[in-house]
Every structure is written in structure tokens, then in C-alpha cells.
Amino acid sequence: MRYSLLCCALFSASQAVAGVEEALSDHILPGYAGFAEAAEVLAVTAEADCTPAALRDPWNAAFDAWTEIGDVRMGPSETGALSVAFWPDTRGFTPKTLSRLISSQEEVGTDPTDFAEVSIAARGLFALERMLYDDQFAGYEADSYACTLVQTISADLANQAQALEAGWREGYAEVLRSAGQEGNATYLSEDEALTALYTQVLSSLEFTADSRLGRPLGTFERPRPTRAEAWRSERALRNVRLYADAASAFAHTLADWELPLTEDALARLHDVADRVEDPALQDIDDPSARLRLEIVQQHVRALHDAIEQEIGVPLGLTPGFNSQDGD
Numbered sequence: 001m002r003y004s005l006l007c008c009a010l011f012s013a014s015q016a017v018a019g020v021e022e023a024l025s026d027h028i029l030p031g032y033a034g035f036a037e038a039a040e041v042l043a044v045t046a047e048a049d050c051t052p053a054a055l056r057d058p059w060n061a062a063f064d065a066w067t068e069i070g071d072v073r074m075g076p077s078e079t080g081a082l083s084v085a086f087w088p089d090t091r092g093f094t095p096k097t098l099s100r101l102i103s104s105q106e107e108v109g110t111d112p113t114d115f116a117e118v119s120i121a122a123r124g125l126f127a128l129e130r131m132l133y134d135d136q137f138a139g140y141e142a143d144s145y146a147c148t149l150v151q152t153i154s155a156d157l158a159n160q161a162q163a164l165e166a167g168w169r170e171g172y173a174e175v176l177r178s179a180g181q182e183g184n185a186t187y188l189s190e191d192e193a194l195t196a197l198y199t200q201v202l203s204s205l206e207f208t209a210d211s212r213l214g215r216p217l218g219t220f221e222r223p224r225p226t227r228a229e230a231w232r233s234e235r236a237l238r239n240v241r242l243y244a245d246a247a248s249a250f251a252h253t254l255a256d257w258e259l260p261l262t263e264d265a266l267a268r269l270h271d272v273a274d275r276v277e278d279p280a281l282q283d284i285d286d287p288s289a290r291l292r293l294e295i296v297q298q299h300v301r302a303l304h305d306a307i308e309q310e311i312g313v314p315l316g317l318t319p320g321f322n323s324q325d326g327d
Helices: 002-048 052-067 077-083 093-104 124-133 145-177 190-217 236-253 260-273 287-315
Strands: none
Touching: 002 052, 002 145, 002 190, 002 236, 052 124, 052 145, 052 236, 077 145, 093 124, 093 145, 124 145, 145 190, 190 236, 190 287, 236 260, 236 287, 260 287
């Protein structure tokens, strides 16, 4: 019995070491590098041409890159992600802040360095979505203050992306790698580091089910389609897919064995998502459209459960607190 317990302990520790390193090298670090690169392309494009027609494609590419790691809310990203993706904006702060900046032509909107001190509601991907897709803002001229503001927000986003990438590569990655070693007060054991990463996977899927889908679904009597994430740019369903893909890819880095239940659950999620007709989720006041979206929500939760069964149970992991909990 002692031999069996020792083998189990050694197995758990070896998996923790492998899982942490693979999560960093195969998912997190390349994810932040990819986002930094996409955000820089957006900023360079905006400097040359600030109009919505020119920026929508690079903005979508930057958002796609963000979904790879956007739900990793630990280390530099625990608070740093908030100004990259300020959503949900439950009180409408983003349009109010953008309107104030434009109407007053505040000087801070012309300086990317100073812009870091502006409310997070006017920064990041969702502020740009308003400027590029919302009729209230998107009609600006190329030589206007609003044009300069778009350039500033884009440059600020690139600065944020670079800071997050460097914060992980030069700092927090080593905190995870050195879990259990003397002097590491963040993770007292390798299993704690692995649990923290595992929590990010499950929390992402919970946030997708409860917020990205739950918020627009509202209730049967009162659906709330305009509460969908990024609905103006018609990427609400795309985000659901991409965040699920990212969670699944992240999960695979934590295990060096096959995950057939997880792979099957992800494939079925995509199958049912294919049946959703409106990528912006604005048709869910129709009962049949609502049902299709509820089925997608069920399959996001099924993916969550498959990962728990195939990774959490074998490794004896229980998810902990995540900064998105309770949103």
C-alpha cells in the first residue's frame, strides 16, 4: 500500500511539472506573443489609415488572437486583461466615456502614453468595436479627433499587449515553473501551480456558458440579445467557438494522454453552433433560434464536464478561485 501511495504521489508531481511547462510553452506564451503581434499590426494600420473600413480586418485578427489567452486571468493578466477587454459593460460606461472624449476633444485622447490613465471603459478591443461598428461613432472623417482617438486606442492596445507578453515571458512564467521551490510564496507546491492553470480552463468555459451565452439568453419571457459579447461586429458566436477551442487546447497541454471525451465534446459543440443562423445572436427572441443557442450553451457545459472527467479526476484536481468568478 505504501508503494502504491508513493507511486500515486510521484505520478501527480511528474504530471504537474509536465503540465505547467507545456501549458506555458505550447499555449500561454505563444498566445500572448501572437496577440502582441496582431495588436501591433492593428496599431500600424491605424496610423496609416484610421477609417473603419481599413481597420475592421486587423481588429478582428487582434480579437481572434486575444481569444487564445483572453480568459487566462492570473499573473499579469489578472488585472491587465480588464483594460484589453472591458466586458460586460453593464452600465454603458464605454459609449459615455468615448462620447465625452470626442465632444470635449480631450488632449489625452491624442497621446497613447497618457491614454493608459484613461478609464478602462475607453480602452481596448470593445472601445474600438464601438468606434468601428457602432453607428453613433463610426461615421468619423479621416482628419477628425475621432480618427486620432482610434489611432490612440490602437496604439495603447499594442502597448498593453506588449506589456502582458513581457510580463509573462520575463516574470510570471518563472513563478509557475518554480512552484514548490524555496522562495516561491505564490505556489507552495507544483500541484498548486497545475491547479491554478486547470482553474483557468474550467473558468473560461463557465464564463462562456454563463455570460457569453447566458447574458443574451436572459429569460424566455425577456431575452437580451444586445447583451451578447461583440454583437455589433457580429462575432458573438465566433467568440463562443474560439474561447471553447482555446480552452480545449489549453486542457490538452495539461495532460500527456488522449482526451477523447473532450475532443468529442468540442466537435459536437461546433456541430450545434453551425445550426445557429445569426452570428450576432440578435434573433433569439424567436423561440427556435433561442433553442438552438440553448443547445450550444449545453454543449459548452458538456465540454467543461468532459475536461473535469478526463483531467481533473485522474489528477485529483479541484478548481480554485478565478478573477472572472461572479461576473
